[in-house]
Amino acid sequence: MKKNITIHDVAKHANVSIATVSNVINGTGRVSQNTLNIVNNSIDKLGYYPNISARTMKKKSSNLISVIVPFQNEKGNLHDNPFYWNLVSGIEKVSRKNKFQVVLTGVTGDNDLSLNFIKERNIDGVVIIGASHNATLVKETKSLAIPSVFVDSYLMDEEVYQVFLDDEQGGYKGIKFLLDQGHKHIALIGGNKEINGVMKERFEGAKKAFAQTDITIDESIYIDVPVSMEGGYDAGEIIINHPKITAIFCFSDVLAIGLMKYLSEKKKRIPDDYALIGFDNISASQYTTPPLTTISQNTVHKGEVTANLLIDQIMNNNDIKQKKIILPISLIERESTSYL
């Protein structure tokens, strides 16, 4: 078992005290140019690297960021949706640039909801993705009293840092677009819209668009399914049994992709039989046939914004303008929609 090189070894080698070595490593205190060189030289020569656990213990800060992904299903896997990967990608990238590392943790139900590790490890900040459905998780996180950012969670809580999309505007624009094209009977497919969350917001936006016309939303239908390709596929049956429907707004691209399969199996044509809009602009959405008109969000960017907001808190940047960051959306018109 090879013995670790410690700060003591460096101190001995450089003929200085460990305090001086520590100062050199951290750029703290006062140290002359001369000893600085000597110490750095010793560090190189010995191949010294600091022990972060010791540092963490002393400083009560680990330079670790925890990203928590709650599960919708019970299989224990992370969501099968490219959206999450892109988000995490953005978070990881910015964190890395700022010398933080990302601990990725999935939490399932309330059962194994143990955020203890955050305190145990002196984790500096935590990102929670899509916690709307999980009140316990939110409460638990708040009680940690460490820097945190909730993504896509729609918490009615001014105290809390949040990043989300202008989902309402997204819902609005999607429906407005379809209405402008002359559609009158529009199906909406999404997850549970009763809970505060992205689905509810998108739906609220949709309602607003309807309200601006003389078409009442009652002529439409909302189909509540699991947000996955399979869910979208399953929703297809309901769609084709509603004879009047001419357009569909899926509150997630994965839903739209699943639905397209069902419709294509039933020989329905897009956009001829049904105009179709998705949400998220995952990269697959431009590769469907036809390419999917969708509400675009830059998910990697969202992750970057999230990480920055978190790190600003950690660093005590008091020039944080706002606790809530709402990212804009835009509608990308592709070929799954066209004028009637």
Added chain:
Amino acid sequence: MKKNITIHDVAKHANVSIATVSNVINGTGRVSQNTLNIVNNSIDKLGYYPNISARTMKKKSSNLISVIVPFQNEKGNLHDNPFYWNLVSGIEKVSRKNKFQVVLTGVTGDNDLSLNFIKERNIDGVVIIGASHNATLVKETKSLAIPSVFVDSYLMDEEVYQVFLDDEQGGYKGIKFLLDQGHKHIALIGGNKEINGVMKERFEGAKKAFAQTDITIDESIYIDVPVSMEGGYDAGEIIINHPKITAIFCFSDVLAIGLMKYLSEKKKRIPDDYALIGFDNISASQYTTPPLTTISQNTVHKGEVTANLLIDQIMNNNDIKQKKIILPISLIERESTSYL
């Protein structure tokens, strides 16, 4: 600033020594049922949780697993491919079950190739994904001399723990399938096949399938593009300029999805004009039109296997049968192929 509850506080509260408390926490040493109850009671009452950094320092083990994803591109983002997310999902799940947490780290080129954090944090084990292209990374990792598993890396190194797919068999089965259907001119699309790695293996398998027939592989073509939807799309132009080609084998589903878009834009029909096979069986592949015939791997499962192999090493399970685990593939026939 609230003071942390330490093992000392618990000891005082329970009227025992800190050593006893430590024994209770870890289930080590001898402690009577009576004091066990008392101590546990104190722990609950005080809301004590151990400080993992202190423990890590003493035990030289952090219960942390590092997952390293090398980048192909220079944008600094993790690969935009659902494959990776599924893999990480499997790793995270098994790790969590075994009380390990996952640190996710992207490394770009050789420039910022700093694996120092692994030693600095006493990380217990490391998973490296797709390191074939990155010799420095491999060398660096080996020099760490800690438990490690390379995924999809094809290292010619018997010392090293590896998990990969039976890529050669995958390449073989795909081509054999097309040849059996009567195709004679087949295009292959993949990444760089000159480096040891999944692409090379798949190509080798393909060659074997050709060798069993009187059709020579020279009548085929290999198109080397970045492994992404965009790459597949770009390959399309080459395809349609090769008049004899009747079938295409994409060494990744994302390539196939990109290609399908190009072909559909050019009014080519699948499978009528081109038979098409993908690789990976990402969930999107069954939602394309037509659904994609593909070589299937269970990527979440692959992640689970990887984590188990790593944890077995960490736990010193000497009943590890083999250092190389090759996971089977199977061909899933969908509608992007059919007999001529």
Added chain:
DNA sequence: TATTTTTGATTAAACGTTTCATCGATTGTG
């Protein structure tokens, strides 16, 4: 009963840092 073994618990050192208080030497001021 005298002696050994086992049980349950304790003491104290060690893990590798950071940081505060201290201190001698050098430089600056009036």
Added chain:
DNA sequence: CACAATCGATGAAACGTTTAATCAAAAATA
């Protein structure tokens, strides 16, 4: 020249565990 201020460096305590060595009391053995 006497004194104050600054500079560069140090010693030692503290962070919160684990664990080896030790020990008294209780139980088992002869």
